Amino acid sequence: MIDDEDGYFGIETHPAAHDIVASVVKSIYNRYRQYVEREDLFQECWAWYYNRSEHYNNLFSEKDTIQRTINEKRIAWQMRRNAERYCRKEKAKKSGYQIGDESFYDTVLLGQLLPHVIASVVDGTVLEQAQNLINDGQPRKPSAPAEGGNLLALLIDIKKAYLKLNVIDKDILIKRYHESFTLEQMAEYLHCATSTADRRCRGSIRRLQNLLGGESPYQ
Numbered sequence: 001m002i003d004d005e006d007g008y009f010g011i012e013t014h015p016a017a018h019d020i021v022a023s024v025v026k027s028i029y030n031r032y033r034q035y036v037e038r039e040d041l042f043q044e045c046w047a048w049y050y051n052r053s054e055h056y057n058n059l060f061s062e063k064d065t066i067q068r069t070i071n072e073k074r075i076a077w078q079m080r081r082n083a084e085r086y087c088r089k090e091k092a093k094k095s096g097y098q099i100g101d102e103s104f105y106d107t108v109l110l111g112q113l114l115p116h117v118i119a120s121v122v123d124g125t126v127l128e129q130a131q132n133l134i135n136d137g138q139p140r141k142p143s144a145p146a147e148g149g150n151l152l153a154l155l156i157d158i159k160k161a162y163l164k165l166n167v168i169d170k171d172i173l174i175k176r177y178h179e180s181f182t183l184e185q186m187a188e189y190l191h192c193a194t195s196t197a198d199r200r201c202r203g204s205i206r207r208l209q210n211l212l213g214g215e216s217p218y219q
Contacts, residue, residue: 013053014060020076021045024083032087035094044086045079105212107205110158114177114205117159122178127155161211169204176201 025041032041049056059071119125162170175181175189187197 013049014057016060016072017049017053017056020072020079021049024076024080028080028083028087032091035091036087041083041087045083048079048082105154105158105209107202107209109154110205110208110212111177113155113158114162114173114208115180117155117162118174118178120155120159121162122174127152127159157212158208161208164211165204165208169207172201172204173208176204 062068
């Protein structure tokens with residue numbers, strides 16, 4: 001039997017798997033250390049890996065260097081999502097709520113609500129007024145169960161997260177969502193290619209999303 005940092009069940013593993021498990025456990029455990037034991041998280045990651053070990057060992061052994069790197073990143077992403085699901089379930093269990101009570105914000109919803117949120121910061125508009133404007137015949141995606149249909153609560157949550165962003169991200173989001181810059185205008189403003197401007201805009205909104213809990217791990 002090998003210890004938790006090397007794997008479980010005595011099954012031979014590819015060296016890359018050890019690095020990925022260690023990296024995933026470190027990043028996820030730092031966020032959920034109040035709710036899970038580090039050893040349990042190691043075991044969860046290794047158990048998940050061993051259920052797919054034959055397939056993943058083949059992917060790790062890919063001879064093409066570029067493709068092997070892509071494979072490793074994909075496996076790490078999948079393992080991280082599984083670890084995230086495990087930790088969220090443990091958090092819900094120990095905190096006394098149901099998984100369905102959790103809420104997440106996708107980038108489409110953030111894009112719809114950000115103009116109103118940023119206006120409340122930049123122009124001093126009242127979020128209750130924004131709620132009325134958004135409800136004025138405009139179709140919206142249904143709220144998650146925890147949100148209880150309360151659009152004002154969403155706006156307040158997003159505003160709190162927005163205020164935590166760094167100055168550069170705030171500036172990019174102001175230009176894109178408050179001043180309605182096109183990608184071409186963003187590229188000129190940021191002195192970069194349009195594709196780069198697009199990536200930077202998406203990066204800023206993803207960082208906002210992360211402050212709100214990240215993508216849903218249950219999709």
